[in-house]
Amino acid sequence: MWTLTWIIWIPLFCSLGFCEAQQRPVFACGGNITGLSGLIGSQGYPGVYPPNTKCVWRITVPQGNVVSLTFRALDLENAALCRYDHVDVYDGFINGQRLGRFCGTARPGALISSSNRMQVVMVSDANTAGSGFLAAYAAVRPNARGKRYCGGLLDKPSGTLMTPNWPERDYPPGVTCSWHIIAPEHQIIELKFEKFDVERDNYCRYDHMAVYNSMESSDAHRIGKFCGDSPPAPIYSDGSHLFVQFVSDLSLTADGFIGHYAFKPKNFTIAGSPPPVISAIPTTSAPIALTYSEDLCKQKCRRSGTIESHYCSSNFVLTGTLFSAAMREHNVLATFSITSVYKEGNLAIQQAGKSMSTKVLILCKKCPLVRRGPNYIIMGHVDEQGQGVVSPHNFVMAYKTKKQRELAVLNNVRC
Structure with a gap:
């Protein structure tokens, strides 16, 4: 009786569509995928993915x-910075911005991508562990809009942008959100943040928000990079x-942020003054010296100008x-342990753990x-090898705590 019941029950269960093992899709290694929706998975999922x-x-x-x-499932070899087995997701195809690893x-x-294309790349080394991934x-x-998504195209006269899960819980790890705000041709964009709480780091190397004066992320057009729990000052496009x-x-992770944007006429000012973020700072007219000369070092050593007047004319600004200092015949090769970087340029920075020099x-x-x-506050130029160079014309002074706010404001300036 028990044997008969079991034999009859199995075909009935499968005929009702519940025999999942017989209907599970077979996932190959990559491919060109089209359509409105679907699933992709690592090769052989849910079996262990192959090596190399x-x-x-x-x-x-x-x-x-x-x-x-x-991602409906993720099970890959775990390592710091995902340097072994990993899945990369890109916005678009060739040379697309990486959305996450x-x-x-x-x-x-x-x-979420910014166009109708997305690329997913999975890499495994000789040692594999896990069943890979399944994604829809x-x-x-x-x-x-909606709490499942972040980013997108914003072209209405005003609107709001927020991190995923806001305000119920912290934003998730391993996410990239990109918002492209487009105003009419003869208007600019004002962006203000009501609340802001992103993992704190002196250099915003980990979680961060960056704002660009362009249609995409570009270091040449970056207005600022922000983290911590202090909302940035209002930002204005040019x-x-x-x-x-x-x-x-x-x-x-942390609470995240909520911000609001609005379109403004190009001649918009705050209390009669130009928007602070896009106002340029006068540059010093002192010549740039990258090599030693006797005449250069014979001049009377006197610091001129201010932090503000030297900021935009300097390639790098840091505290x-x-x-250590290696004394040479005419000059000094100084090694600085970095506290904060306000302007990096092409300066070569060495990193060991969280320490930078x-x-x-x-x-x-x-x-x-x-x-x-x-x-110290150090401002200078960078040679072709990425080494910082400071001449008597550059700005160097002992750091004082009261200068921190002044430097933080300059960090939002677009030179």
Whole structure:
């Protein structure tokens, strides 16, 4: 009786559509994917993914839509910075902005592209562990709102942008959100933040929000990079586009932010003054010296100008402690342990854990005169090898706490 019941029950169960093992899709290594929605998965999912592979999925949805990708399962070898097995998600195809790199078992929030294309790349090394990933893609409208999504195209006269899960809980790890705000041709964009709480770091290397005066992320057009729990000062575009990008890594998270934008006429001013973020600072007229000369070092050593007047004319601006100084015949090779970077340029910065340092060549060993121990504000130029160079014309002074706010304001200036 028991045997008969069991034999009859199995076919009935499968005939009702519940025999999932017989209907599970077979996932190959990459491919070109089209359609309104569907699933992609690592090769052989949910079995252990193969070693030494690189699989590329190119997802295209109909024009006029963007791609939303949601991970339903993630189980890859876990490592710091996901340097072994990982899944990369890109906005678009070739040379697209990377939206995130993922490994381990912590699933990111929904990822959304800025166009109708998205690329997913999975890489495994010789040692594999886990069942890989399963993700669902869907075509959504660019202005789709809702707590599952973040980013998109914003072209209404005013609106709001917020991190995923706001305000109920912290934003998720491993997510990238990109908002492209487009105003009419003869208007600019005002962006204000009501609340702001993003993982704090002196250099905003981990979770951060960056704002660009362009249609995409571009270092040449970056207005500022923000983190911590203090809302940025109001931000103003210098044209009809702003690109706002929020990135969270795979570790700590926080409340996130809510911001509001509005279109303004180009001649818009605050209390009769130009918008502070896009106002340029006069540059110093002192010549730039990158090599030693006897005449240069014979000049009387006297600091001229102010932090403000030197900021835009300097390639790099940082605060740091003089850690070591190698004395040479005419100059000093100084190593600074960095406290904060306000302007980096192409300066070569060494990093060990969370400690950062840089080498700066002081062309004239007695001007500016620095000694080991104190904390300094250092402004200078960068040579072709990425080394900082400071001449008597540059601005160097002992750091004082009251200067922190002044430097923070300058950090939002577009030179």
